[in-house]
Amino acid sequence: MSPDAPAPDARALLTLADVRKSYNLGLPSEAEVLHGVSLEVQRGEFIALIGPSGSGKSTLLNIIGLLEVMTAGSCRLLGQEVQGMDDAALTLLRRSALGFVFQFHHLLPAFSALENVTLPALMREGRVSAKQREHARALLASLGLAAAMGKRPAELSGGMQQRVAIARALVMSPALVLADEPTGNLDTASSDEVFVQLRRMHAELGTTFVVVTHDPRLAARCDRLVELVDGRIARDEAITHAAT
Template structure:
């Protein structure tokens, strides 16, 4: 709520807390040895709820390292990563795991489906891990997500019976099941034909606007596709472990 100091004073909007904030984040490997190497050099960025952002850059520029840090899969050497205003520095492994499971969804470059389970069971896996047994509402959402990514009629097929593109769509539905606050996607349309890729892109965009205004989510997509990146709200460009200055501008203004 915004307080009014006098009857004639216009309210001043309070600054919103970024959904994701990185403050001078650094990452080094082989720390303390003669081969110590810093791969991320002071990364700072903010992503607000409702934003749909792209992370681009050449191979080896640091995109995957940055995504692993944001996803709490690895720890930064220095700096801080905040999710919904909560600092993740100093969290125990168990606390990081709980926060990751509650707030972050992943779509990796490779689908990582469990071969012994059906497509529907794979989509429901986050709910099974979190709650022991999916609720009827979660089962209904899983079905709906599979339909929305073009897999109606494939719900009870195991991964071996699906094409590579179909398996990736299952992975996308799985990432969206629990409506995480932050979705991280590494080349999510890389194995899809152009028509299906456009449908999946639209689904991911819809995800970031799915909840009420106070609970809207955000999406960060790693992509090599300049056309896809240009359709995002903002584009972050990595080069040699650093964010380029122009990367924090609206994607539509990039040339």
């Protein structure tokens, strides 16, 4: 970190400092795709992560999501330094602190909507408690899917499937939800519908969101915009919304 850079906020939900990521280490084809990224995410923020294809957005999101290991730098999540953690510790932190929404919903086709939403509880604890099942029902109902809980993914529209995925990401009450192009596979109307639900869940639950999007309309409806270009943060600014 530069000596002129401000000290990291110990209260921050997530702090990245000089994060670098290289692939093919030690080989002639070695390439660094993140070049010293520093970023702080506070609790309750709703952040758009944008940038051209190949800018490193997905790599950065995978590092934040504890799915990839950075080559150098520091990543602190909920006050815990993740660099040096073993796979078991990373898995435990990921399951307890993070929720994920992807471009493709990745719902299990043989499971009902409710069963898909309760899957994180089953994976984490080996069972689904009555309280967790009721929480999953409440999430689905709040997302307009009360009548679809027993339906399988093939019986749902694309927008409905993605709302099931949102409920699944939120069911374990994560501190941070990472959404990678969550509307990228939907038409405009469905994209707007899903984004409205993301914002509503953020407002109601106070969950922190980092959303990767290529859609400038959706990015403009976030509260903060972080732009990545060629593996570096080129812009980081708050978005001012007109009063309605």
